[in-house]
Amino acid sequence: MPIFDFICGDCGEQFEALVRGSQVPVCAKCGSEKLEKQLSIPSVKTSSTHGLAMQAAKRRDRSQGSERMHAQREYELSHDD
Ligand SMILES: [Zn+2]
Numbered sequence: 849m850p851i852f853d854f855i856c857g858d859c860g861e862q863f864e865a866l867v868r869g870s871q872v873p874v875c876a877k878c879g880s881e882k883l884e885k886q887l888s889i890p891s892v893k894t895s896s897t898h899g900l901a902m903q904a905a906k907r908r909d910r911s912q913g914s915e916r917m918h919a920q921r922e923y924e925l926s927h928d929d
């Protein structure tokens with residue numbers, strides 16, 4: 849089910865709402881329909897998960913890089929004559 853983040857244009861309340869079909873959500877605080885749908889998901893949970901994934905990818909790249917360098921050094925040592 850699609851959950852969107854909205855910001856109320858009247859009171860500035862920020863909230864998540866389920867949007868089903870043509871159903872228009874209203875502000876959880878003041879009931880206004882003047883809502884701004886947030887396209888990106890600014891949830892803290894999502895960005896920190898993304899950050900961890902990026903860190904893991906960087907760690908993986910680094911270890912692969914050092915493995916490559918190690919293999920290259922082995923190759924050079926064994927072909928040193
Ligand atoms: Zn509101």
